[in-house]
Amino acid sequence: MNASTLTRGGRAGKQKAAPAIEGAARAGFTARGVIYLLVGLLALQIAFGDSGKQADQGGALEEVASKPFGEVVLWALGVGVVGMALWRLSEAIFGAAGPDGNKPKKRLASAGRAVFYGFVAYSVISFAAGAGGSGSSDGKSRDATAKAMDLPAGRWLVGIAGVVILCAGLWMVVQAARRKYHKHMRLTDMSRKVRQGVDVTGVGGGVARGLVFAVAGGFAVRAAWDYEPDKAKGMDDTLRSFAETPVGPWLLVLIAVGLMLFGLFSFAMARYRKV
Numbered sequence: 001m002n003a004s005t006l007t008r009g010g011r012a013g014k015q016k017a018a019p020a021i022e023g024a025a026r027a028g029f030t031a032r033g034v035i036y037l038l039v040g041l042l043a044l045q046i047a048f049g050d051s052g053k054q055a056d057q058g059g060a061l062e063e064v065a066s067k068p069f070g071e072v073v074l075w076a077l078g079v080g081v082v083g084m085a086l087w088r089l090s091e092a093i094f095g096a097a098g099p100d101g102n103k104p105k106k107r108l109a110s111a112g113r114a115v116f117y118g119f120v121a122y123s124v125i126s127f128a129a130g131a132g133g134s135g136s137s138d139g140k141s142r143d144a145t146a147k148a149m150d151l152p153a154g155r156w157l158v159g160i161a162g163v164v165i166l167c168a169g170l171w172m173v174v175q176a177a178r179r180k181y182h183k184h185m186r187l188t189d190m191s192r193k194v195r196q197g198v199d200v201t202g203v204g205g206g207v208a209r210g211l212v213f214a215v216a217g218g219f220a221v222r223a224a225w226d227y228e229p230d231k232a233k234g235m236d237d238t239l240r241s242f243a244e245t246p247v248g249p250w251l252l253v254l255i256a257v258g259l260m261l262f263g264l265f266s267f268a269m270a271r272y273r274k275v
Helices: 003-047 057-065 070-094 104-128 137-149 154-177 180-184 192-226 235-242 250-272
Strands: none
Touching: 003 057, 003 070, 003 235, 003 250, 057 070, 057 104, 070 104, 137 154, 137 192, 154 180, 154 192, 192 235, 192 250, 235 250
């Protein structure tokens, strides 16, 4: 069996699973949009003095759970994120949409995203099931950093992980600013106003999201450099750090609005993303 036979087999398998894969992907983008909208809203409340809120995935899930029919919505979000993980897994197995979707680096990137969304899905479903699986991102970050530093060469591992996250965040910023998401979307299906709205949310939201990742990575690098696990920060503490800059809470306001824009952009991806 040669490579071309395997490729044809993969394409045939993807075509058969296409309807299910597309539905899973669009459900995943919708769930991601809800979570980012809520995280942005919680960060905005923190910027205006409501320090009791937790601006991360756990805080977003708690906010959902406190509303009528919250449990139903939580399960729907969990199923949606599972869909996102399965879609990314299908890209790793069958290849992604587009002419270069079968390249090894694309498949590897999809595999990494599948693992990431798999962890997110487990966290959301655990929360929905009442296991408290979400928890504080700050506590998880400190605990994971402390355990990693106890390993041989653990300090280096944490530092390298921090550099990777920092670089990934900067890459997100550049990709969003250059509107690289255009190649993944059905632009011809959009009206002029819709496309303008997608660009506002895609650029603003992508830049804000990338900055949060980059700053979180920077904190991990500092924790490794100083050999102090407590200096590693999850999303909540990372967002709060924006309010501690010389411009006060206004930078956090901008980041919060950006995360909400990214939530709206995720809804646009659910509608127009090539799958």
